[in-house]
Amino acid sequence: MRGVLKFLLSLMIGIAIIWIGFWWYAQARLQSGFQAWAEQQAADGWKVSYDSMRRGTSPGNAELTINHLVLTPPPGPAGQTIAISLPSVVLRIAALNPLVFHTDLPNQITFAVGNGVDLVLNAASIEASENLDPNSIFDKHAYPFRGGDFAATNVQVLATSLLVLQIAQITSHADVNLKAGANATAFASTTTLDGLALSPLLTRIASVPFDGKLAHLSLAATLSGPLPEDIGKLADKLDALPHDRDAEQKLVVPIVRKWASQGGHGNVALNLLLGPSTINAGGNLSFDANLQPQGTADVGATRLGALTTALTNSYPALQDDIAQAEAELSPYISNTEQGGQTLGMHVVYGAGNVSINGQKVAAMPPLDWDALENPPPPPVDAPGDGSGAALPAPATP
DSSP: OOHHHHHHHHHHHHHHHHHHHHHHHHHHHHHHHHHHHHHHHHHTEEEEESEEEEEEEOOOOOOOOOEEEEEOOOOTTTOOOOOEEEEEEEEEEETEEEEEEEOOOOEEEEEEEEETEEEEEEEEEEEEEEEOOOOGOTTTOOOOOEEEEEEEEEEEEEEEEEEEEEEEEEEEEEEOOTTTTSEEEEEEEEEEEEEEEEEEHHHHHHTOOOGGGGEEEEEEEEEOOOTTGGGHEEEEEEEEHHHHHHHHHHHHHHHHHHHHTOOOOEEEEEEEEEEEEEEEEEEEEEEEEEEEEEEEEEEESHHHHHHHHHHHHHOGGHHHHHHHHHHHHHGGEEETTTEEEEEEEEEEEEEEEEEETEEEEEEEOOOOOOHHHSSOOOOOOOOOSSSSTOOOOOOOO
């Protein structure tokens, strides 16, 4: 019996020593990881400042607190920028769940937009967490996350103390698998917003229908197939471009083409509760053996008449545009006792055709990847307004 107790005591001491070592290492990684992130942001043109950093003292959590963190993104084309101020941010990993990385955000975040105007985000709670990849724990160069969650409740946005917007709840979940094969999910995300409402003052001033409220919004997206190894750097590369559409196209199209050639496919779904209507939309995309896009899309809406009536009552200038849209969509609108006017469209595209509800509506030209990757240079305009009027007049004989 004494031997068993001695063994258990030794085991407990060994586990404690291992945890203390991991706890010390994890806190050091939190600090070095934040500093590396700040240096990367600075290299991308951001300004990152903070008053102090403090490591945690509880053995139950590896923790790092950053006090008075201020983030300033690069200036825009006109030189404008903002300053994002957070009183404190806590990065932590719990001992009982060491593969979940938590970011505790403050209940108030300030966005200084210039000219003495501040946007303030208040929330009852803001929680963010990311799932760590065990393979990245001792590899500083590996992408560390496999997805994560975000949740915020009772969110309010104020502009110089004036309430602008409030949202009852925001939730988001994402899964990432950078090693996904052709038939595996590489990225999946769902985001929902509930109880979104403009302030009553803005609703009255702008004549916003439905009392300025959006009951529910959800968006889900899935991408499958191998993702490019440097997909995480795509946003930084796009930001580095001088707002050149052709340059952005030359950068993005080869990535999409490679993804398509390796079995890439995806889908997206939208659900919206707006005023009297429920709106659903979704679609999927894949590629055939010739890398030509194919897939389906669905759009549905209930109580369409009540929705359009509310919009035209608030914005009479839209009446002609709405009437034209209703006329074009009339083949896909039906009347029901429960839902009033109901819209239902099922689109199928691919193999050179586009059909809606089983009827062909258009031919689908083939996709020329080479032309997309190498867009022609824009035409050279004549001096002046581009009409050629500023060109010298021909000499009179």
